[in-house]
Amino acid sequence: MKFLWLALKDLILVARDKKAFLTLIMMPLLLIAILGSAFGNMMKEDEEVSIKKFTLGVVNLDQGQLSKVLTEEVFSKNLSKQIAVKYYQENELNKKIQDHELEIGIVIDKDFSQSLMSGKGTKVQLITVPDTVIKATIVQNVIEQFSRSVPIEAFVSQMSQPVQAGNPGGIDIESYGKKPLINETTIDAKTKPVSSFQYYAAAMGVMFLLMTVVQGVSTMILEKEQDVFNRLLLTNLTYANYLLGKMLGLMVICLTQAFIIIVGTNLLFGVDWGPSVSGIIVMTFAFVVNASGLGVLAGSFIKTEKSFSVAGMFGTQIMAALGGSMVPLYVFPDWAIYVTKFFPNGLALQTYLDLMSGAAFSKILPSIGASVGLGLFFFAIGLMRLSLERRGKYA
Amino acid sequence: MNMLTVQDLRKSFGNMEAVKGVNFSVEKGESYGLLGPNGAGKSTTINMITGLFPPTSGEIQIKDINVIKNPKQAQKWIGVVPQEIALYQSMSARENLKFWGRMYDLSGSELEKSVDQVLEIIGLTERAKDKVETFSGGMKRRVNIGAAILHKPELLIMDEPTVGIDPQSRNHILETVKRLNGEGMTIIYTSHYMEEVEYLCERIGIVDHGQLIASGTLSELRETIGDHSKIILSIDKDSSNLDGLAQSLTSLFSEKDIQIQDHQVMVFHKEPQLILTDFIQSVAKSGTKITSVDIVEPNLESVFLHLTGRKLRD
Ligand SMILES: Nc1ncnc2c1ncn2[C@@H]1O[C@H](COP(=O)(O)OP(=O)(O)O)[C@@H](O)[C@H]1O
Ligand SMILES: [Mg+2]
Numbered sequence: 161m162k163f164l165w166l167a168l169k170d171l172i173l174v175a176r177d178k179k180a181f182l183t184l185i186m187m188p189l190l191l192i193a194i195l196g197s198a199f200g201n202m203m204k205e206d207e208e209v210s211i212k213k214f215t216l217g218v219v220n221l222d223q224g225q226l227s228k229v230l231t232e233e234v235f236s237k238n239l240s241k242q243i244a245v246k247y248y249q250e251n252e253l254n255k256k257i258q259d260h261e262l263e264i265g266i267v268i269d270k271d272f273s274q275s276l277m278s279g280k281g282t283k284v285q286l287i288t289v290p291d292t293v294i295k296a297t298i299v300q301n302v303i304e305q306f307s308r309s310v311p312i313e314a315f316v317s318q319m320s321q322p323v324q325a326g327n328p329g330g331i332d333i334e335s336y337g338k339k340p341l342i343n344e345t346t347i348d349a350k351t352k353p354v355s356s357f358q359y360y361a362a363a364m365g366v367m368f369l370l371m372t373v374v375q376g377v378s379t380m381i382l383e384k385e386q387d388v389f390n391r392l393l394l395t396n397l398t399y400a401n402y403l404l405g406k407m408l409g410l411m412v413i414c415l416t417q418a419f420i421i422i423v424g425t426n427l428l429f430g431v432d433w434g435p436s437v438s439g440i441i442v443m444t445f446a447f448v449v450n451a452s453g454l455g456v457l458a459g460s461f462i463k464t465e466k467s468f469s470v471a472g473m474f475g476t477q478i479m480a481a482l483g484g485s486m487v488p489l490y491v492f493p494d495w496a497i498y499v500t501k502f503f504p505n506g507l508a509l510q511t512y513l514d515l516m517s518g519a520a521f522s523k524i525l526p527s528i529g530a531s532v533g534l535g536l537f538f539f540a541i542g543l544m545r546l547s548l549e550r551r552g553k554y555a
Numbered sequence: 556m557n558m559l560t561v562q563d564l565r566k567s568f569g570n571m572e573a574v575k576g577v578n579f580s581v582e583k584g585e586s587y588g589l590l591g592p593n594g595a596g597k598s599t600t601i602n603m604i605t606g607l608f609p610p611t612s613g614e615i616q617i618k619d620i621n622v623i624k625n626p627k628q629a630q631k632w633i634g635v636v637p638q639e640i641a642l643y644q645s646m647s648a649r650e651n652l653k654f655w656g657r658m659y660d661l662s663g664s665e666l667e668k669s670v671d672q673v674l675e676i677i678g679l680t681e682r683a684k685d686k687v688e689t690f691s692g693g694m695k696r697r698v699n700i701g702a703a704i705l706h707k708p709e710l711l712i713m714d715e716p717t718v719g720i721d722p723q724s725r726n727h728i729l730e731t732v733k734r735l736n737g738e739g740m741t742i743i744y745t746s747h748y749m750e751e752v753e754y755l756c757e758r759i760g761i762v763d764h765g766q767l768i769a770s771g772t773l774s775e776l777r778e779t780i781g782d783h784s785k786i787i788l789s790i791d792k793d794s795s796n797l798d799g800l801a802q803s804l805t806s807l808f809s810e811k812d813i814q815i816q817d818h819q820v821m822v823f824h825k826e827p828q829l830i831l832t833d834f835i836q837s838v839a840k841s842g843t844k845i846t847s848v849d850i851v852e853p854n855l856e857s858v859f860l861h862l863t864g865r866k867l868r869d
Binding site: 162165169172173176177386387388390391392393394395396397 | 605606607627630631633635637639640641642643645646650654655657658659660702
C-alpha cells in the first residue's frame with residue numbers, strides 16, 4: 161500500500177511546483193494550438209476531399225483477373241463518387257506525376273493476381289506527389305482492405321471446379337463484384353481515412369507523452385542524489401513499492417496529459433479519435449503502462465541524471481522518428497511498421513490510427529495486451545535490476 | 556544488553572580510507588556521542604550503522620541482528636536523523652510527518668496520534684500546516700528530527716542535528732534529545748560541538764581521521780589530559796613586559812604549563828584555586844595590566860587539543 165502514498169506524494173510535489181505544473185498542463189494545450197493552426201485549414205480541405213473527386217492513375221501490368229476486380233469494380237464503380245480511374249503506361253504515369261499533372265497513381269505488378277491468390281500479399285506500387293497524405297491513405301486503405309478480404313479459398317475452389325461453358329475464365333467477375341466483401345472496401349463503409357490533423361494529433365500526442373516519461377524519469381534519477389531518497393531507503397519501504405509508486409505517479413501524470421490532448425484536440429478542433437471511446441481510454445492506459453515501464457527500466461539502469469537526459473533525449477527522438485511521429489508511417493515498408501510495434505509509441509500510434517479509422521474495441525485487444533504486457537515486463541526487469549544492485553552491494 | 560556493537564569497522568571510497576577500524580558499543584538506554592571535526596568519518600560511520608551502505612569490512616550488530624546481512628530488519632528499530640534536511644520542502648510539517656510515518660507502516664488513528672505527539676515534542680504544533688520551505692533553519696531541523704521518531708524507535712541515531720541554527724532552536728533540540736533519552740530511548744549523537752556531547756552524552760568517542768582516538772565518560776576523558784584546568788588572564792599588551800613576565804612565571808610553574816600570547820597569559824593546573832593569587836600577583840608585579848581573569852575547567856576541546864595538537868574547529 162505504501163506505493164500509493166509515494167505516488168500521491170509525487171503528485172502533490174508536481175502540483176505544487178508551479179513550473180512543473182504549468183509544463184504539464186500548458187504544454188499539451190500549446191501543442192494543440194500549434195497543431196490547430198498548422199492543420200486547421202487542412203481540416204476544411206479534408207471535408208472537401210471526401211466530396212471532391214480525385215483522379216487515380218492506374219498502370220495495370222497484371223495478367224490475372226483480380227486486378228480487374230480492383231480497378232473496375234472497386235475503384236471505378238464502388239468508389240465512383242470519390243475516384244476517377246485513368247489508365248496509363250508506366251512511363252506515362254511517372255511523367256504525369258513528376259509534372260504534377262496527376263497527384264496519385266498505382267502500378268499493379270504483373271503477378272498481382274497470382275501473388276494474392278497464393279497468399280503472398282499485394283504487389284501494388286503507390287506513386288504520389290508529396291503532400292497527398294490523405295489521398296494516399298485512402299488508396300492504400302482500399303488496396304489493403306481489398307487484398308485482405310479477397311476470399312482466396314473461394315477462388316481456389318471455384319478454379320478447381322471443371323470449366324463450365326459460358327464461364328471460360330473460371331472467375332465470374334460479375335458475381336464476384338456483388339459479393340459483400342467488396343463493399344467493405346468502400347470509404348463510406350467501416351473504414352474511414354485518417355486525416356493529417358488526426359494523424360499528427362495522435363503522433364504528436366504520443367511523442368509528447370514519451371517526453372513526459374523521460375522528464376519524470378529524470379526527476380526520479382535526480383531524486384536518488386537527494387537526501388530524501390536515502391531517508392526513504394532507511395524506512396520500511398521495499399524496492400517493489402518504491403518502483404511501483406514511481407510508476408504510478410508517472411502514469412497519473414501521463415494520463416492527465418493524454419486526457420488534455422485527446423479531449424482538447426477533440427473539443428477545440430474537432431479531431432475525431434474514432435467511435436470507440438472505451439478503445440481510446442483503454443489504449444491510452446495501456447500505452448502509458450508501456451511507456452512508463454520502459455522509463456522506469458531506463459531509470460533503474462542509468463545512474464546519473466546527466467547521462468539519462470542525454471540518452472533520454474536521443475532515445476525519444478529516435479523512437480519518435482521510428483514510431484511515425486515525424487514521418488508518416490505510410491512511407492515505411494511493412495516490415496518496419498511491424499518492427500515499430502515494439503516501441504511503445506509505435507504500437508500506440510498505429511492503434512490510435514486504427515481506432516480513428518473505425519476499428520472496434522475488440523480489434524485492438526491484441527495491441528492493448530501487448531502494450532500492457534511489455535510495460536509490465538519492462539517494470540519487472542527494472543525491479544530485478546534494482547534489487548540485484550542492492551544485494552550486490554551487501555553481498 | 557548491548558543495543559549496538561561495532562567491530563573493526565572500515566570503509567574506503569576508492570583509495571581513500573574514510574573509516575579505519577572503529578570499535579565501540581552502546582548499551583540500551585545510554586546516550587553515546589561521537590565527537591570529531593569535519594571530515595573525521597562520523598557520517599560515514601553512521602551511514603554504515605543505519606544500513607545505508609555496507610562497510611568495506613567489519614561487523615555491525617543492532618540488538619541481535621546483523622545489520623550487514625539484514626539491514627531491513629534492523630531499520631525497524633532505529634530512527635535516523637540525517638545530517639542534511641531530508642524533507643519535502645513544498646509539503647507542510649504535518650504532511651511530511653504523515654508521509655514518513657506511513658513509510659514506517661503507521662496508519663489511521665495510530666498515525667494521527669503519533670504525528671500530533673511528535674509535533675508537540677518538536678514544538679511545532681502551531682506551525683504544522685505551514686510548508687517546510689517557509690521555516691527557519693532551526694524549525695526545519697526540528698521537523699527533520701520529528702520524522703525520525705514517529706515510529707518510536709528504540710535507537711535514535713542523529714548525525715549533527717544542530718548544524719547551522721540559532722541558539723534557541725539548538726537548546727530546544729538538545730532538551731528534546733535529553734528528554735527522549737530520559738524516557739528510555741537509546742541515543743547516538745554525532746557533533747563537532749563539544750558542548751553538545753558534553754551536555755547530552757554519558758559516554759563519548761572522539762573521532763579523527765577515521766579513527767576512534769579516545770572514548771569513555773566525560774571524566775575519564777578529562778583524566779587523559781591530567782584533568783588540568785586553565786587559568787586565562789587577559790592583559791593590556793602595551794603595558795606589558797613579556798620577557799620579564801615569562802621569567803617571573805617560570806620561577807613559579809613548569810614551562811610546559813605556561814602559554815603566553817599577545818593578549819593572554821595562560822597557566823594549566825590541576826587545582827587552579829590554590830595558585831590563582833600567586834599567578835595574578837606575579838603577573839601584576841611585572842608591570843602588566845590585567846583586564847580580566849577566567850578559569851576554564853578541562854573540557855573536550857582541551858582533550859582533543861591534547862590528543863591531536865589541533866583544535867576541534869580549525
Ligand atoms: N561518498 C564518498 N565518496 C568519497 N569520499 C567520501 C564519501 N563520503 C565521505 N567521503 C570522505 O570521507 C571522509 C569522512 O567524511 P564524513 O564521514 O562525511 O565525515 P564527517 O561526517 O565526520 O564530517 C571525508 O574526507 C570525506 O571527504
Ligand atoms: Mg558528517
